[in-house]
Amino acid sequence: MKTIRISIIFSFIFLAMSLSAGAQELRKEVFDLLNLEAQGLEKVKSACDQQQWKEAAEALLDYYRHREGIANPDLNLKNIKISKEEQKWADDALEHTFFVHKGYQPSYNYGKDINWQYWPVQDNELRWQLHRHKWFTPMGKAYRLTGDEKYAKEWAYQYMDWIKKNPLVQVNKEEYELASAGEVKGAVENVRFAWRPLEVSNRLQDQTLQFMLFINSPSFTPEFLTEFLLNYHRHALHILNNYSAQGNHLLFEAQRMVCAGAFFPEFKEANGWRESGISILNREIKKQVYADGGQYELDPHYHLASINIFCKALRMADVNGFRQEFPQEYVNTILKMIEFYANICFPDYGNPCFSDAKLGERKEEIRNYKEWLKIFPDSKWIRYYASEGRKGAPLPYLSHGALTSGFFTFRNGWTNESTVMVVKAGPKGEWHCQPDNGTFEFWFNGRNLFPDSGSYVYAGDKEVMKLRNWFRRTASHNTLTMNEKNLETTQSVTKMWKEEGNEQILVTENPHYQGLTHRRSVFFVDQTYVVIVDEAVGEAKGTVNLNFHLCEGKVNLDKKNNILTTAYEGESNVKLQCFAEKKAEMKEKEGWRSTAYRKRVARTAVSFDVEKNDAAPVRYITVIYPSKESGSFPTFKAKFLNKGFDLKGVKIEISLNGKKRQLGYEL
Numbered sequence: 001m002k003t004i005r006i007s008i009i010f011s012f013i014f015l016a017m018s019l020s021a022g023a024q025e026l027r028k029e030v031f032d033l034l035n036l037e038a039q040g041l042e043k044v045k046s047a048c049d050q051q052q053w054k055e056a057a058e059a060l061l062d063y064y065r066h067r068e069g070i071a072n073p074d075l076n077l078k079n080i081k082i083s084k085e086e087q088k089w090a091d092d093a094l095e096h097t098f099f100v101h102k103g104y105q106p107s108y109n110y111g112k113d114i115n116w117q118y119w120p121v122q123d124n125e126l127r128w129q130l131h132r133h134k135w136f137t138p139m140g141k142a143y144r145l146t147g148d149e150k151y152a153k154e155w156a157y158q159y160m161d162w163i164k165k166n167p168l169v170q171v172n173k174e175e176y177e178l179a180s181a182g183e184v185k186g187a188v189e190n191v192r193f194a195w196r197p198l199e200v201s202n203r204l205q206d207q208t209l210q211f212m213l214f215i216n217s218p219s220f221t222p223e224f225l226t227e228f229l230l231n232y233h234r235h236a237l238h239i240l241n242n243y244s245a246q247g248n249h250l251l252f253e254a255q256r257m258v259c260a261g262a263f264f265p266e267f268k269e270a271n272g273w274r275e276s277g278i279s280i281l282n283r284e285i286k287k288q289v290y291a292d293g294g295q296y297e298l299d300p301h302y303h304l305a306s307i308n309i310f311c312k313a314l315r316m317a318d319v320n321g322f323r324q325e326f327p328q329e330y331v332n333t334i335l336k337m338i339e340f341y342a343n344i345c346f347p348d349y350g351n352p353c354f355s356d357a358k359l360g361e362r363k364e365e366i367r368n369y370k371e372w373l374k375i376f377p378d379s380k381w382i383r384y385y386a387s388e389g390r391k392g393a394p395l396p397y398l399s400h401g402a403l404t405s406g407f408f409t410f411r412n413g414w415t416n417e418s419t420v421m422v423v424k425a426g427p428k429g430e431w432h433c434q435p436d437n438g439t440f441e442f443w444f445n446g447r448n449l450f451p452d453s454g455s456y457v458y459a460g461d462k463e464v465m466k467l468r469n470w471f472r473r474t475a476s477h478n479t480l481t482m483n484e485k486n487l488e489t490t491q492s493v494t495k496m497w498k499e500e501g502n503e504q505i506l507v508t509e510n511p512h513y514q515g516l517t518h519r520r521s522v523f524f525v526d527q528t529y530v531v532i533v534d535e536a537v538g539e540a541k542g543t544v545n546l547n548f549h550l551c552e553g554k555v556n557l558d559k560k561n562n563i564l565t566t567a568y569e570g571e572s573n574v575k576l577q578c579f580a581e582k583k584a585e586m587k588e589k590e591g592w593r594s595t596a597y598r599k600r601v602a603r604t605a606v607s608f609d610v611e612k613n614d615a616a617p618v619r620y621i622t623v624i625y626p627s628k629e630s631g632s633f634p635t636f637k638a639k640f641l642n643k644g645f646d647l648k649g650v651k652i653e654i655s656l657n658g659k660k661r662q663l664g665y666e667l
């Protein structure tokens, strides 16, 4: 009896809690934020004049339900599609199992009484991205397609619950820093996650879609509309006053302010939001994009994201009639950025996973080109990549250097049989860039034979940072280190770039450490194979490591002759042989390759180690020879012809199956 009574009392408490969490009030202050003189809002205005707030809210809802003339290029209500994955997110969300991050699957449950501060793994991304509400728009699609009110009812409930439990409390700088260091918990700490401008901007954009999807639902009441608009306005103001200082975050925020201003022109400040976004985009596209088209974070993934940000703002302008606010130069720069990206990608649409980049999905990559083609319908080469080579024509050249960004591509074709090597050797990049100067990826006949280690995770507690740092560190790249230490300076200088003929050459130099400079000379010979000359020069003493990380799969090691040969299935294999001037020892190392967040596979990694006991340079010649078959590689020999390090150039002799050839250059 007692138990029953207690459970009844508890049920009442739960009921009361859920009612109060979902409770919606008519927030009449919203009418002060709107321009009631605007066409279509006459009834709202007259109700407001008579202080009939309920009628005013009803009239406003009626206005929005029938509003015409504002377009959102990201959603066509007449053709809504939901993927299986999105349907699952929508259904899971009904039980408060929220899809937050692809790297953390299956999704966590946030409790019957939603705990927005639940943080099962101390990875910042998991906590931040909860506040992007990635399941809300899928709920909207599910609602539209099924007409089942449960999605709308639950969405409105969660929307209100979030507002109630994530107040935008004012935090001073000191408190913010303490919260960042994990020393303050509760509402102050929560603001750092729930109200980070990037997350806010995410909601600002996605809530326009949710608005369109749910507006006709009975759960979208006049009271809810006032709560929604007030919350939305708070979001826009928060970004306006807290734009990120730089980088892709700032671009995302600016583009989403353009979206907010264009989608809700009824707000008195809407023009200001739009203008603020546009002026930032116009300013930053000049600052963040080098003349060669590369975005300054030097990360293929954020480069791509930046293209899409610039394009998204442009499409919003196009459908709502303010394209003229973007100068032609802005459009030209986007085209340059796309050309840069096409150059560093492989024929299977794979991208190098340099810096924090993840491997894009082929379908997505092709869809990008299709979207870009809408903006640049006259571009033959965008048409070519958008149509998987069926229409248009590829870029009218093969090898290509982006000299300021420091991305160099050796390429012998645009088809699946081609050989493509991309070397990264540029200036110091922003946060997402890794200390990897001189590294490369090498792709042949459908396989990336030397993929980058990738990034695996971003940031969080010590355990998360330890994982991140392994993938980020210099020695996890195909470049030279001393004692496996991270580079002290990442500022490569291009000494030579020759992108045509049968001996294409890149010479790049980076002042790796105090007392040790690394000069890497890459020869793309007969547009077939690669010879790399590495020279470590300076007073520093220690173990010089020349690091190579292969693709996952079977690799045979011949330690006596410093040879690696792959025995992969399929028609893409490689032989690598390293010739060092002094005794070099092949050492097997820990090797991982990550193509997506928290996804990794083990792979073979080695370093050729040479003891440097004096000021004499350490020099290596490495031959990398791809072949369709794993059993048919030539035999190599290689030696230096010039004695010691020469500032003016390099001269070597290589032989393939006994056939000698000299390679070199003069600076």
Ligand code: MG
Binding pocket: 353, 354, 355, 434, 436, 452, 453, 454, 455, 471, 472, 477
């Ligand atoms: Mg890397």
